Every structure is written in C-alpha cells, then in structure tokens.
Amino acid sequence: MPDSSPGGKKRKITIVACQKGVKIAEKALIGLGFDSKSNFAVAQLLARGVVTKFFTQQPIQLDSFKRICEALELNWKEIAELQVESKNFERTEERQVESILSISEGVEPVQTIIARRVVPIDEQGQEIKKIAAVILEGDINSVQTDILLWHEYFSKKYPGSTLKVTSIKPGSIKLIIEGTQKDLEMLLSDFESGNLTEIAGFRVEDVQLLSESAEDDESSKQKWRLVEEIVTNPIKRRDLSGADLSDADLRNTCLINANLSYADLSDSDLSDADLSRADLSDANLSRAYLSDANLSRADLSDANLSRTYLSDANLSRTYLSDANLIGADLIGANLIGANLNGAIIDDETKIDGKWRLVWKIVNQRAKGRNLRNANLSHANLSRAYLSRADLSRADLSRANLSDAYLSRANLSDANLSDANLSSANLSSANLSGANLSGANLSGADLSDADLIGADLNRAIIDDETKIDGKWRLVWKIVNQRANRNLSGANLSGANLSRANLSDANLSRANLSNASLSDASLIGANLSDASLSRANLSNANLTDANLSRANLSDANLSGAYLSRAYLIGVDLSGADLSGANLIGADLSGANLSRANLSRANLSRAVVKNARFGGSLGISESMKQDLIKRGAIFEDSPGDRSSIPVKH
Structure with missing residues (x-):
C-alpha cells in the first residue's frame, strides 16, 4: 500500500x-x-x-x-513526447532511449523504467488519456527474461494493450501505463484491496494514478497560490506543515519560526531566505538551494538534505540530528553550536575540515583520540566520548561539552573559556594551565582532576559540581570578594591571577608555584608564607606584610611593593625587575642573585640586606646601598661592618 x-x-x-x-x-x-x-x-x-x-x-x-x-x-x-519506440532490450552505447517518466523518492535512485501504453477508444472515437505508475520489485536481468509474461498479463486484464521498454537502467522496475480511467481505477482498487500483490512473479510495491483531472489541476493551482502568498506576504510563525513547496522560488522570503515539518521543499530555491527557528523536521530539502540562508536555531532533525546547497548558510545552533547530508554542499556554512549527532555524511559531502572533525567526534566513538592543538571552538560536542583524548592546547572556547565523557583526558593548556561543561565527566582529567574562565561547570565531575594553574575566573560551579576542596576554595577566592582568613591554606599551583586578596590573612599559606599576577594584595598578611616560584608580576603588594616569607625564584617583575614589610624575606633568585620598592622594609632580606634591573629602591630600608650576585645594580647604586647598610657578599671589601643577624 x-x-x-x-x-x-x-x-x-x-x-x-x-x-x-x-x-x-x-x-x-x-x-x-x-x-x-x-x-x-x-x-x-x-x-x-x-x-x-x-x-x-x-x-x-x-x-x-x-x-x-x-x-x-x-x-x-x-x-x-509520451511514446518512445524500442525494438530490442539490449543496452548499447549507440542507442540511448529517451526516458519520459520516472519515479523519484527522497534521494533519487537509479531506476529501470518501462512504459506501457493502453489506449482504449470510446464510441465516439475519442482517445481517453489517463496515466498510472506501477512500481515492481525486480532487477535488470528479470526485465529481459519476463517481459512477455507481463505483456500476457496485461493483455488478459486489459484487451488490446501493448508493452514497450523506453529505458533500461539498474534499479527497480517501473511501469508507466496509459489507459481508460475505469481500467486504471480497477488496477488501483485491486492493489489497495490486496488483490494485486504481484505481476508475473514480481511483487507490486505501489500503484499511483497520474490523472489530468480538474482535481489535480486545482491542487497544483493551490500550490502556486501558496507560493505567491509566501513571497508577497511575509508572516512569521506560518503553519506550512506538510506543504508542497517543491521547485518553488522562495529566495529572500521570511519564514522565521515557520512550521515546515514534513514539508516538501525539494529542488526549491531558498537562497538568502530567513528560516531562523523554523521547524523543518522530517522536511524534504533534497537538491534545494539554501546558499546564504539563515537557518540559525532551526530544527532540521531527520530532514532530507541530500545534495542540498548550503554554502555560506547560517546553521548556527541548528538541530541536524539524524539529518541526511549525503552529497550536500556545506562549504563556508556557519555550524557554530550545530548538533550533528546522528547526521549522515559521506565522502561526497562538502564540508569544512573543522566541522567534519566535529561530526567524527560526536558520531564515531574512539578512546584516546589525538586532538592536540585542534580548533574545536564553538563546536557542539554534547555527550561526546573523549575518554583519554589528547586535547592539550586545543581551542574549545565556547564549545558545548555538556554531558561529555572526558575522564582522564589531557586538557592541559586547553582553551575552555566560556565552554559549556555542565554535567561533563572530567574525573582525573589533566586541566593544568587550562583556561576555564567563564566555563559552565555546574554538575560536572572534576574529582581528582589536575587544576594546577587553571583559570577559574568567572567559572560557574554549583553544589552539584564534584571538585576537590582545594580547587573549590581557589574558585571562591577568584570569584568572591576576599578579606577572609586563609591562614595556612594550601594554594600551591593555584591560578589566582587578578584575584582580590586585599587585607586577606595568608600567613603560613602555601602559595608555591601559584599565579598571583595582577592580583590585589594590598595590606595582606603573607608573613611566613611559602611563595617560592610564585608569579606575582604586576601584583599590588602595597603595605603587605611579607616578613619571613619565602619568595625564592619568585617573579615580582613590575610588582608594587611600596611600604611593604619584607623583613627577613628570602628573595634569592627572584625577578624584581621594574618593581616598586619605594619605602619597603628589606631589613635582613636575602636578595642574592635577584634581578633588580630598573627596580626602584629609593627610601627602602636595606639594613643587613644581602645582595650577593644580584643583577641590574649600577656601581653608584651599589655604593649607595652599602652606605645604607646593605651587604654585597660577592665583594668582601664592600661588606657592611654590621653583622647579619640570624
């Protein structure tokens, strides 16, 4: 049926x-x-x-x-020219029989087409012309051996009939039949009632009347009236579900929020049309022209887009789940956030390399995939399986990774800024140095993940987020106003860049290898804190208490340390180039091997401060510091007479 x-x-x-x-x-x-x-x-x-x-x-x-x-x-x-003669059934290069009528369904198959003419004459001698299509299940070999059986069948059913082959191609067998309306309606009735299931041993797949009745003509007129209305009277949210708009010129039309589910738009021209947020689920868009069309946020799930022209179309956040994109042209199309889960793509599909990679990731499950340095920004990778994948240095900014499986993945130094990682599994993942600024981590599993150096600024974390206490604390520091007691806290390796820690109590805190660049630490208590190899470049430490802190090999370039308490501080090997140390108290501090290029030490207290092997100190500056009580251990004759207290 x-x-x-x-x-x-x-x-x-x-x-x-x-x-x-x-x-x-x-x-x-x-x-x-x-x-x-x-x-x-x-x-x-x-x-x-x-x-x-x-x-x-x-x-x-x-x-x-x-x-x-x-x-x-x-x-x-x-x-x-409805009738074509053919005297033999052998296909040769010298003879190409013209194909008159054919049947197409969705993606056009290559088919065997057979034409039969039944032309009864009424009592007035007038020819009654009606057409029907009969689709049989068969192949090319069967056509050559059973043609006479078909002729015999129709001769008995319809006296005076003839059977002619108009074209032979691989595929199913199609009979185009012309005859009286009565006979053809009887044929259709037999098929619909189940009495006609096979012809000469071939199963009947379908029978269709192709009449030229007034009803058919009216249907065609209605179709083109609708097309004209769409073109001349743009209306949002138009209900065109199931409408036949095939072959229509719909360029530049406004179909925003239109319901075009199950609509037939095959071979239509929708170039530059606005179909944003339209429902095109299950629609037939095969061979349609959609170049430069706006399909953003449209629903194209289960749509037939085979051999469709979508070059430079806007498909951002479009739902293409299970859509047929075989042979489609998507070169230059905007697929930001598009859902390609279940979409069908083949070697003939023209699509930019980035989006073909995205399609492979979401549709071809693979553990340990190498995606190092890959550009996956704005990609919809929701529910993607990326366990143990190498995504180091990959660009995943604004990507949708919700519900993705990233357990044990390497995301070191990856850009995940503003990415959607809600409910993602990131357990034991390597996120060291990753940019997670603005990322949505609500409900994500980050248990045992390595977040050393990760940027959590503006990241979204909720009560459902599974994350080690240390990193939840780091997130709070970065995103919530400071002035809290963090004495003794373990913040080693934390990325606290630009954090507001003014007046915070960080005494005895472990901040080794932490990044505090551009952080505000005005008046903070960092006494006895461990800041070895920490990055404090351009940090504001005005009036901060750093007495006895370990700042060995720390980066303090461009830091503001005016009036800071640096008594007994270990600054050995530290980079203080361009630092402001005006009025700072460096009594007893260890500045051996420190880089003091362009550092401002005016009015600084340097009594018993050791400068052995320090860089960037001119001879005149050296003599001035010695006069102020500094010790230069690399030059015994320049030592201050004041002993260093331990």
Missing part, C-alpha cells in the same frame, strides 16, 4: 522534455519577450534550477513541467 503518512516518502512523477520540445520552448520563450531563462523562472515563481533542468532535458516534476509549458502557451504532452 502507498504510504500516505506525513513521514512517509512521497513518490513523485518526473518528466523530461524531448529535444524537439526544448527547441519549441526556446522559440516560445523569445516570442513572449523573455530575455533570459532566469527572468522567466522568477515570473513563474519557479526555482531557476528547475527551469534550467527543463531546457537541458533533465527530469523535473510533472506539475512544474506543466506550469512551464502553460506559461509558454504550449501543450505539455507534445513537449514531453
């Missing part, structure tokens, strides 16, 4: 103009004053590609064929 459900594949009759008919049509086109086929297409609301196919003898839909002929004031049957 034919499938008439909204989701069923609707078979359509296509027809080809004969060579003589094309010449007649071209003369008619000129005679009617059309200077180009493109202008003619616009006038008839037909897609330009459809008119091009007509004039290049390619199959187009019957209603579009009739529309073209009617506009050119021609008899469509004369242009189509």
Whole structure:
C-alpha cells in the first residue's frame, strides 16, 4: 500500500522534455519577450534550477513541467513526447532511449523504467488519456527474461494493450501505463484491496494514478497560490506543515519560526531566505538551494538534505540530528553550536575540515583520540566520548561539552573559556594551565582532576559540581570578594591571577608555584608564607606584610611593593625587575642573585640586606646601598661592618 503518512516518502512523477520540445520552448520563450531563462523562472515563481533542468532535458516534476509549458502557451504532452519506440532490450552505447517518466523518492535512485501504453477508444472515437505508475520489485536481468509474461498479463486484464521498454537502467522496475480511467481505477482498487500483490512473479510495491483531472489541476493551482502568498506576504510563525513547496522560488522570503515539518521543499530555491527557528523536521530539502540562508536555531532533525546547497548558510545552533547530508554542499556554512549527532555524511559531502572533525567526534566513538592543538571552538560536542583524548592546547572556547565523557583526558593548556561543561565527566582529567574562565561547570565531575594553574575566573560551579576542596576554595577566592582568613591554606599551583586578596590573612599559606599576577594584595598578611616560584608580576603588594616569607625564584617583575614589610624575606633568585620598592622594609632580606634591573629602591630600608650576585645594580647604586647598610657578599671589601643577624 502507498504510504500516505506525513513521514512517509512521497513518490513523485518526473518528466523530461524531448529535444524537439526544448527547441519549441526556446522559440516560445523569445516570442513572449523573455530575455533570459532566469527572468522567466522568477515570473513563474519557479526555482531557476528547475527551469534550467527543463531546457537541458533533465527530469523535473510533472506539475512544474506543466506550469512551464502553460506559461509558454504550449501543450505539455507534445513537449514531453509520451511514446518512445524500442525494438530490442539490449543496452548499447549507440542507442540511448529517451526516458519520459520516472519515479523519484527522497534521494533519487537509479531506476529501470518501462512504459506501457493502453489506449482504449470510446464510441465516439475519442482517445481517453489517463496515466498510472506501477512500481515492481525486480532487477535488470528479470526485465529481459519476463517481459512477455507481463505483456500476457496485461493483455488478459486489459484487451488490446501493448508493452514497450523506453529505458533500461539498474534499479527497480517501473511501469508507466496509459489507459481508460475505469481500467486504471480497477488496477488501483485491486492493489489497495490486496488483490494485486504481484505481476508475473514480481511483487507490486505501489500503484499511483497520474490523472489530468480538474482535481489535480486545482491542487497544483493551490500550490502556486501558496507560493505567491509566501513571497508577497511575509508572516512569521506560518503553519506550512506538510506543504508542497517543491521547485518553488522562495529566495529572500521570511519564514522565521515557520512550521515546515514534513514539508516538501525539494529542488526549491531558498537562497538568502530567513528560516531562523523554523521547524523543518522530517522536511524534504533534497537538491534545494539554501546558499546564504539563515537557518540559525532551526530544527532540521531527520530532514532530507541530500545534495542540498548550503554554502555560506547560517546553521548556527541548528538541530541536524539524524539529518541526511549525503552529497550536500556545506562549504563556508556557519555550524557554530550545530548538533550533528546522528547526521549522515559521506565522502561526497562538502564540508569544512573543522566541522567534519566535529561530526567524527560526536558520531564515531574512539578512546584516546589525538586532538592536540585542534580548533574545536564553538563546536557542539554534547555527550561526546573523549575518554583519554589528547586535547592539550586545543581551542574549545565556547564549545558545548555538556554531558561529555572526558575522564582522564589531557586538557592541559586547553582553551575552555566560556565552554559549556555542565554535567561533563572530567574525573582525573589533566586541566593544568587550562583556561576555564567563564566555563559552565555546574554538575560536572572534576574529582581528582589536575587544576594546577587553571583559570577559574568567572567559572560557574554549583553544589552539584564534584571538585576537590582545594580547587573549590581557589574558585571562591577568584570569584568572591576576599578579606577572609586563609591562614595556612594550601594554594600551591593555584591560578589566582587578578584575584582580590586585599587585607586577606595568608600567613603560613602555601602559595608555591601559584599565579598571583595582577592580583590585589594590598595590606595582606603573607608573613611566613611559602611563595617560592610564585608569579606575582604586576601584583599590588602595597603595605603587605611579607616578613619571613619565602619568595625564592619568585617573579615580582613590575610588582608594587611600596611600604611593604619584607623583613627577613628570602628573595634569592627572584625577578624584581621594574618593581616598586619605594619605602619597603628589606631589613635582613636575602636578595642574592635577584634581578633588580630598573627596580626602584629609593627610601627602602636595606639594613643587613644581602645582595650577593644580584643583577641590574649600577656601581653608584651599589655604593649607595652599602652606605645604607646593605651587604654585597660577592665583594668582601664592600661588606657592611654590621653583622647579619640570624
């Protein structure tokens, strides 16, 4: 039985103009004053590609064929040349039989087409012309051996009938039958009742009447009236569910939020159309032109986009789940945030390398995938399986990784800024040095993850987020105003860049290898804290208490340390280039091997401060520091007479 459900594949009759008919049509086109086929297409609301196919003898839909002929004031049957003779069934390079009518469904298969003419004459001698299509299950070998059996079957059922082969191609067997309406309706009735299940041993797949009734003509008129209404009267949220808009010229039309589910838009021209947020689920868009169209946030799930032109189209955040993209052209298309889960892509699909990679990730499960340095920014990788994947230094900014499986993945130095990682599994993942600023980590599993140096500024964490206490504390420090007691806290390796820690109590805290660049530590208590190898570049430590702190090999370049308490501080090997130490108290501090290039030590207290092997100190500055009580251990003659207290 034919499938008439909204989701069923609707078979359509296509027809080809004969060579003589094309010449007649071209003369008619000129005679009617059309200077180009493109202008003619616009006038008839037909897609330009459809008119091009007509004039290049390619199959187009019957209603579009009739529309073209009617506009050119021609008899469509004369242009189509409905009967083609064939005296043998052997396919040769020298003989190519013209294919008149064919059946297409969704993605056009290559098919075997057989034509049979049954032309009864009524009592007045008038020929009654009705057409039906019978689709049989079979192959090319069967055609050559069983043709006479079919002829015998139809001769008995319809006296006086003849059977002619118009074209032989691999695929199913299609019979195009012409006869009286009564006989053809009987054939259809037998099929629908289950009485006609096979012909000469071949299973009957479908029977369709292709009549030229007033009802069919009215249906075609309604279709083109609807097309005209869409073009001339743009309305948002238009309900076009199941509508037949195939072959139509819908360029630049406004179809925002339109319901086009199950609609037939095959071979239509929707270039530059606005289909944002439209429902195109289960729609047939095969061979349609959608170049530069706006399909952002549209639902194209289960849609047929085979051989569709989508170059430079806006498909951002489009739902393409289970869509057929075989042979489609997506070069230059914007697929930011598009859902490609279950989408069908083949080698003929033209798509930018980045998005083909995204498609592979979401559709081809693989452990330990090498994605180092990959550009996956803005990609929709929701629910992707990336266990143990190497994503080091990858760009995942603004990517959707919600519910993704990233356990034990290497995300070191990856850019995950503003990424959606909600409910993602990041357990035991390496996120050292990763940029997680603005990332959504609500409900994510970060247990045992390495977050050394990770940027958690503006990151979203909630009560459902599984994260080690140390890193939750780091997140709080970075995102919530300071002035809290952090005495003795373990913040080693933490990224506290730009954090506000003014007046915070960080005494005895472990901040070794931590990043505090550009942080505000005004008046903070860092006494006895461990800051070895910490990055404090450009940090503001004005009036901070750093007495007895370990700042060995720390980076304090450009830091503000005016009036800071640095009594007994270990600054050996520290980088103090360009640092402001005006009025700082460096009594007893160890500055051996420190880099003091461009450092300002005016009014600083340097009594018993040791400068052995320090860099960036001029001779005049050295002498001035010695006079102020500093000790230069690399030059015994320059030692201060004041002993160093331990």
